[in-house]
Structures are given as C-alpha cells and as structure tokens.
Amino acid sequence: MGRYATAVGIYKCPADKSLSNKNKGVPRVRSISMNGYIGELSRSDTYTAGYRNFLKYSGMLNPGPSKTWVFLDEREDSINDGWFAVDMGGYDPINPNAYTIVDYPASYHNRAGGFSYADGHSEIKKWQDGRTTPNLKFGQLLPLGVASPRNPDVAWMQERM
Numbered sequence: 001m002g003r004y005a006t007a008v009g010i011y012k013c014p015a016d017k018s019l020s021n022k023n024k025g026v027p028r029v030r031s032i033s034m035n036g037y038i039g040e041l042s043r044s045d046t047y048t049a050g051y052r053n054f055l056k057y058s059g060m061l062n063p064g065p066s067k068t069w070v071f072l073d074e075r076e077d078s079i080n081d082g083w084f085a086v087d088m089g090g091y092d093p094i095n096p097n098a099y100t101i102v103d104y105p106a107s108y109h110n111r112a113g114g115f116s117y118a119d120g121h122s123e124i125k126k127w128q129d130g131r132t133t134p135n136l137k138f139g140q141l142l143p144l145g146v147a148s149p150r151n152p153d154v155a156w157m158q159e160r161m
Contacts, residue, residue: 015108018076031106033074033084037161038118047102048088051161057118065118069160073106073113077142087145091158099154102145107133115160129153 008029016031036047038054046053054060060068074084084105090098105113105125111133112126127133132153134142148154 013073013106013108013114016073016076016106028076031073031076031079031108032071033079033103034082035068035070035072035161036083036085038068038070047085051088054118060118063160066121067160068118069115070118071116073108073115075104075106075136075142077136077140078104078144080141080144085144086154086157086161088158088161090154096150096155099148099151099158100145101132101148101151101154104134104142104144105132105153105157117160125153125156127153 011030011032012028013031016028018028018031020026020028037051052059054068057065072084080103085102087100087102089100090096105127107113107127109124110126112124114122114124116122129148129151131146131148131151
C-alpha cells in the first residue's frame, strides 16, 4: 500500500499537536500506526503466539473486514515504530485478568481515538478506562507492555484485531 499512499500528511491526525522529541518545536510527521497483525510478509510470527497475520484481504473473512481495523491514531509518547501491537493474552479463552497494554492509542478527540477499517469505514472510539489514557509527560515515553486487568478498552481492541 505504501507505493500508492505517498502523501506524508495522510499519516498524521490533524488533531495531533505534539512536537518531535528529537527536533523540539517541530511538529511530528506521523501519528498513525498500522495493525501489527496485518501485512509484514517479512515477519513470520505475531506479537502473541497462536495468532496469524492477515496477508490478504481475503484472509479477513473471520472476523471480517468491517471488524478488522488497519490504521489508528497512536499516542505521541507510545509511538515507536510503524505497527501497533495488541497483546491477545486473555482473549481466547477469555481471561480479563490477563489483559496487557503494549502500545497506547491516541486520545486526541476528547479521550477518543480514530480507527480505520479494512472495509473502508472509520470510527472514533471513546476510551472508558483511565489506564488507556495516562497523563502525558512531554519528552518521556510510556512504559510498554503494562498489565491492565479488566480494562474494557483492551478487550475492545482485541476484538477488532
């Protein structure tokens, strides 16, 4: 898809007013990340063992393109690469006490973040749990892979991976 989507501005939410840590005072170039379970022909494994990467649209029949997000807004203090990891621990079988937040979604829209789906629609998700939207500390990255038992936002993201 990268060869077709070359305009740099499409990879940044207009509501993201964050500044680059390396070039203080300069707006960030990117705030969008891709679902870590989509694409990546060079990666043979997934973040959580036992799950698969969707390499083709036709592979998304379960749960379906309308329930599989492709891009999302990622927080400025979490974004560290081009893909967004969601730990599927606690998803199947359901065990909410095993939920973990690896990367953090953005909350640029009044504690909500944008998602675009494989079928072409998009939505804004309002975050319910404060652990999903910790306070920003300029110049400091959030610790990744943090236990977040019973966090309904983790369950929501897992369901759409």
